[in-house]
Amino acid sequence: MSQRKKPKEKKHLPLPELLSDEPKLETLGNREIIVEGCKGIAEYSENLIKLSTGTLVIGFTGTEMLIQSFDNGVAVIKGIITEITFVT
Amino acid sequence: MFIIEFIRWLFGYINFSASGGFPDRFINLCTKDGILLWNIKNVGGNLTASTTVSGYLNIRNCAKKSGMKVRAIQKKGLIFFLKAHKKRIGILIGLSVCVLIFIFLSQFVWSVSVVGNDVLETDFILSTFEDYGIKVGSRVTKEQLRDAAEKAVVEIPKLSWATVNQKGTVLVIEVREKVEAPQMYDNSKPTNVVAKEDGLILSVDILYGNSETKVGSAVTKGDLLISGVANHPDGSQSLIHADGHVRALVKKKKASNSNSFSFYNPENESVRKSLFFFGIKIPFGKNVPQSFYTEHKSFIESDKSLLPLGIITEYGASFSDGKSEISEQMQNKISLYTNALYIRELLDYCEIKSSQTEKNGQEYDFCAECEQEIGILQEIYVEN
Incomplete structure (x- = not known):
């Protein structure tokens, strides 16, 4: 009796970074953060900025917080950032 | 940002x-x-x-x-x-005129520079390109730049390659000079090495041939130093290409003669200033005589280059018909100057061991003992 061959597992290539829905963060020290894949602003106060990225809400706490630009899903946040939080 | x-x-x-x-x-x-x-x-x-x-x-x-x-x-x-200054028409007009002038002048060449030249003089290259319209104040097209570079390579034989790069209003002529191929050493012809000057032999360094002189011996012009006739052990002889280095102590003398120079008094000396603006020269005054002529250019300078705006000062004079007498002091100066030129010429090919200058009337005679290569190749002509 011949053994049935096991079906081969299909291996998928990982999605390229650019095509994934995950937000991309780039920090320059604690003074500037560039967030790509930003859907909107969830909260904005003097010391806290929360950005909605669809899957996550990212919070930036600090002083002298400034949104330098917010266009085409890219937000540039400046200030003295002391804390970054991720809320799923 | x-x-x-x-x-x-x-x-x-x-x-x-x-x-x-x-x-x-x-x-x-x-x-x-x-x-x-x-x-x-x-x-x-x-x-x-x-x-x-x-x-x-x-x-x-x-x-x-x-x-x-x-x-x-x-x-x-x-x-x-x-909007805030709309009532101040003058400011608006001035600003507009300034912008228009700037846009208009941006269409012209502001400066031309040359890079990559070692032997060829920059002024010579610039004047050649000027003939093809590449100069300050001109409007140039890319085709014109390419044509000028091609023509310049043909006209200047020492150039192997040239191009003109345009960066806005600045033109940079980039050139490469030809590297002459080294002369091939031809040892196929039979030669002797003979003395080209009188001297006292200091060293003999034979590459090929037989020595016909010794260190310390005196030779006169044309004496055989290295022979190209080779003697073989069997008693036969053959002609070869003799070569070598023979250095000797040679006496050099230069009698100064300021009478060989002619002096004329300058007449009608005049100075003229001209305004240079984008290749256009606006003179203030009459033409200056061209018999003796020099010019001094002073352009406005920016951080990186000269701007095409400045003053050109021309000095000109004509010479008197008759020769003028020169003073004794001037005679001395000319004599020393010609000696200096002669020493500079000597230093190109020999080493001066000792020298002295003797006063001869109002002039100075120069004599020196120099160490130099005195051997030259002399072909041995063979009848076939």
Whole structure:
């Protein structure tokens, strides 16, 4: 009796970074953060900025917080950032 | 960043403040409506930001929906500046004329420089390109630049390659000079090495051939130093290409003669200044005589290059018909000057061991003992 061959597992290539829905963060020290894949602003106060990225809400706490630009899903946040939080 | 700020200033922007309501909702609505916001700051619940003029005109709707009150703080940019100064026609006209002149002058070449030349003089290369229209003040096309570079390579034999790079109003002529192929050493012809000058032999270094002289012996011009006749052990002889280095102590003498120079008194000396503006020379005054002529250029200089604006000072004179007498002091100076020229010439090919200058009337005679190579190749002619 011949053994049935096991079906081969299909291996998928990982999605390229650019095509994934995950937000991309780039920090320059604690003074500037560039967030790509930003859907909107969830909260904005003097010391806290929360950005909605669809899957996550990212919070930036600090002083002298400034949104330098917010266009085409890219937000540039400046200030003295002391804390970054991720809320799923 | 400066470019972005400049473009924003050019098109105008408004700094505004928004208070009350929900700042986050306000920003989201603005982004959704395509209203560009930057430098958004929240100070004590009071939002300040900047936006474009068209963005500010459409911002009311977003403010209303988010319950915020918007107020313009500052209007910045060229259009607001012009609006504020619209009664000052002079400023506007001056500014417009200035911009127009700048745009007009940007179409011309402001400076031309040469890089990559070692042997060829920069002025010579510039004057050659000038003949093809590549000069300060001209309007050039890419085809013209390419043609000029090709023609210059043909006209100047020492150039192997040339191109003209244009960076805005600045032209840079880049050249490569030809490297001469080294002369092939021809040892196929039978030769002797003979003395080209009288001297006392200091060293003999034979490459090929038989020595016919010794260190310490005196030779006269034409004496055989290294023979090209080779003797073989069997008693036969053959002709070979003799070569070697023979150094000798040679006496050099130069009798100065200032009478060989002619001196004329300058007449009609005159100076003329001209304004140089983008290749155009505007002279102030009559033409200067060209018998003796020099010019001094002083251009306005920027950080990197000379600007095509400056003053050219021309000095000119004509010479008198008859020769003029020269003073004794001048005779001395000429004599010393010609001696200096002679020493410079000697240093090219020999080493001066000792020298002295003797006064001969109003002039100076120069004599020196030099060490130099005195052997030269002399072909042995063979009848076939």
